[in-house]
Amino acid sequence: MMKKYNLAIVGATGLVGREFIKIIESRNFPADSIQLLASDRNPGRKILTGRGEMLVHETTPASFENIDIAVFIAGAEIAKYFVPLAMQSGAMVLDTSSAFRTGDSVPLVVPEVNPQDVENHKGIIANPNCSTIQLSVVLHPLNRVNRIMRVVVSTYQSVSGAGSTGTDELTRQTKTVIEGKTPIPHVFPHQIAFNVVPEVDVFMDNGYTREEFRLTDETRRVLHDAELSISATCVRVPVYVGHCQAVHIELTKPMAPDEARQILASAPGIKILDDPGVSLYPQPWSVAGSDEVLVGRVRQDIDRPTGLVLWTAADNLRKGTALNAIQILEESIKRGCL
Amino acid sequence: MMKKYNLAIVGATGLVGREFIKIIESRNFPADSIQLLASDRNPGRKILTGRGEMLVHETTPASFENIDIAVFIAGAEIAKYFVPLAMQSGAMVLDTSSAFRTGDSVPLVVPEVNPQDVENHKGIIANPNCSTIQLSVVLHPLNRVNRIMRVVVSTYQSVSGAGSTGTDELTRQTKTVIEGKTPIPHVFPHQIAFNVVPEVDVFMDNGYTREEFRLTDETRRVLHDAELSISATCVRVPVYVGHCQAVHIELTKPMAPDEARQILASAPGIKILDDPGVSLYPQPWSVAGSDEVLVGRVRQDIDRPTGLVLWTAADNLRKGTALNAIQILEESIKRGCL
Numbered sequence: 261m262m263k264k265y266n267l268a269i270v271g272a273t274g275l276v277g278r279e280f281i282k283i284i285e286s287r288n289f290p291a292d293s294i295q296l297l298a299s300d301r302n303p304g305r306k307i308l309t310g311r312g313e314m315l316v317h318e319t320t321p322a323s324f325e326n327i328d329i330a331v332f333i334a335g336a337e338i339a340k341y342f343v344p345l346a347m348q349s350g351a352m353v354l355d356t357s358s359a360f361r362t363g364d365s366v367p368l369v370v371p372e373v374n375p376q377d378v379e380n381h382k383g384i385i386a387n388p389n390c391s392t393i394q395l396s397v398v399l400h401p402l403n404r405v406n407r408i409m410r411v412v413v414s415t416y417q418s419v420s421g422a423g424s425t426g427t428d429e430l431t432r433q434t435k436t437v438i439e440g441k442t443p444i445p446h447v448f449p450h451q452i453a454f455n456v457v458p459e460v461d462v463f464m465d466n467g468y469t470r471e472e473f474r475l476t477d478e479t480r481r482v483l484h485d486a487e488l489s490i491s492a493t494c495v496r497v498p499v500y501v502g503h504c505q506a507v508h509i510e511l512t513k514p515m516a517p518d519e520a521r522q523i524l525a526s527a528p529g530i531k532i533l534d535d536p537g538v539s540l541y542p543q544p545w546s547v548a549g550s551d552e553v554l555v556g557r558v559r560q561d562i563d564r565p566t567g568l569v570l571w572t573a574a575d576n577l578r579k580g581t582a583l584n585a586i587q588i589l590e591e592s593i594k595r596g597c598l
Numbered sequence: 599m600m601k602k603y604n605l606a607i608v609g610a611t612g613l614v615g616r617e618f619i620k621i622i623e624s625r626n627f628p629a630d631s632i633q634l635l636a637s638d639r640n641p642g643r644k645i646l647t648g649r650g651e652m653l654v655h656e657t658t659p660a661s662f663e664n665i666d667i668a669v670f671i672a673g674a675e676i677a678k679y680f681v682p683l684a685m686q687s688g689a690m691v692l693d694t695s696s697a698f699r700t701g702d703s704v705p706l707v708v709p710e711v712n713p714q715d716v717e718n719h720k721g722i723i724a725n726p727n728c729s730t731i732q733l734s735v736v737l738h739p740l741n742r743v744n745r746i747m748r749v750v751v752s753t754y755q756s757v758s759g760a761g762s763t764g765t766d767e768l769t770r771q772t773k774t775v776i777e778g779k780t781p782i783p784h785v786f787p788h789q790i791a792f793n794v795v796p797e798v799d800v801f802m803d804n805g806y807t808r809e810e811f812r813l814t815d816e817t818r819r820v821l822h823d824a825e826l827s828i829s830a831t832c833v834r835v836p837v838y839v840g841h842c843q844a845v846h847i848e849l850t851k852p853m854a855p856d857e858a859r860q861i862l863a864s865a866p867g868i869k870i871l872d873d874p875g876v877s878l879y880p881q882p883w884s885v886a887g888s889d890e891v892l893v894g895r896v897r898q899d900i901d902r903p904t905g906l907v908l909w910t911a912a913d914n915l916r917k918g919t920a921l922n923a924i925q926i927l928e929e930s931i932k933r934g935c936l
Binding site: 434557 | 748750752768772773776787788789806810814828829831836838842846855874875879881882883894897898900901902905
């Protein structure tokens, strides 16, 4: 009989947390018990799940007793405090925040790309940033047959990347603008309704944002290619769910768009939506709820035979975070390292 | 005494047409008479201008009698039909559509970049595409001191690029979505409210859109650099006014961001907005009504010393179209070729 696990989900009430619970159920993840944890702001809160209404408990140092797997879907600050406690209690930790991603001792895994890395975990595995997952799933199959030398990527990231406070802000600001008034920004540094904001996470001294740096650094680590050159511009757009990326790639050898489409179509986690004649290409509103990274507008660079240009979209709450996290756990079980 | 000109404005009732009339007045353009022309859909329509309420006339073959300058701010189809008639009547034509841009005999002018080209006109000068103007104003001063080898640009283009039908569609669709209903697209190929659409103008056989091709082809022509390598992805975003561009540049030699900022700050038509520490960078909502291309987020490429990354915004109705057109006329007058 398959082993079953006692799960704790820290950050269960957030957008990604609720998506995680849904996916756990739909994929029949072997959970024996599920403990929903959140901050102490919502004591006594209940969430409706496939197992009925479930009480959300406050996260405390004692929350991880008898827990096999602790999934952190909260911010980096919460992870920094509670992850060591969960590990001390003997739980294996999967963290979706950026708190433990940079250490070389913590595997950073996209199951379609580097599943074998789960075997190296020392009690914790990190889920990469949503933009990294979306990019690396697409780069990996191409890179295997025709090494990628350089990537320039510009993102169009939805407000749900900032959680439900982000989606609430977009709704509130949109209504304010439609009424002819000027909205006041709270969650994002500037008005996001009817605007685009080229600032996702904080700026570093080199002029890139942390989000842009992560897209460079994490993608290299997931692809095991420290030499890969990536430059990114990350931009928040007034979209609820679904991140898009304009990806300009330089390969070692020329590759025809048809070949690229075939390689991508047979790669895991990718769905091709590419028929410009009928305006078929990935878009945020068509990607919400999708498990795959959608890829379209595959074309040879107009000026470089070794260049390839793509347009992709992914559900940042699912493949971007919750689904990838569950896939990591499934891969760990399959490989007997959980 | 300065010569004054009899002007005809074809497409006077559109978003750009009305912007053109405003700028003509604010810059004291030497207009003797102004004839406002439009399609026959709005007979008897009046527009409020600095000269009072002015009647809009239907465009007919006889509209260009005694006209010195005919400015076409209409679609390519209207331009194709009426431009030859205007030229036959002896008017000098300035066309903002794409109808006559591709011919080598028609100068394509961005006054900050190639003002001298107005002298080569044979009765007609073309205004480049709004995205071309925005990009070339920024590339030119850098290219003069440190030749640009390659540009990868991704755009974030507002709906006003499609005229008032575009802005109306965004408003209508936004209200529909807020009411919890599904909007039906008319102007854009897909829903534009709370979505991004990677299709601006029609697709070509090579997988690029015409808008993307223009950004490559026209920028080369304006910069007089047929060797310049440019690859573009053009995307429509749910923003009313103001186009943004993420511009990844490869120069011949390294250039420090401070040097780039100094070069750009002293170049015509550019305003630097670049202080990440206080979230200061170009955005659509801050560029509306601005005459300059705003430039910010200037940084050295994280992986390439010869790489430079910028983020720009321009008012697509003003510098993107109407203002550039008026600057072309002013330059032509200054050089005595009008």
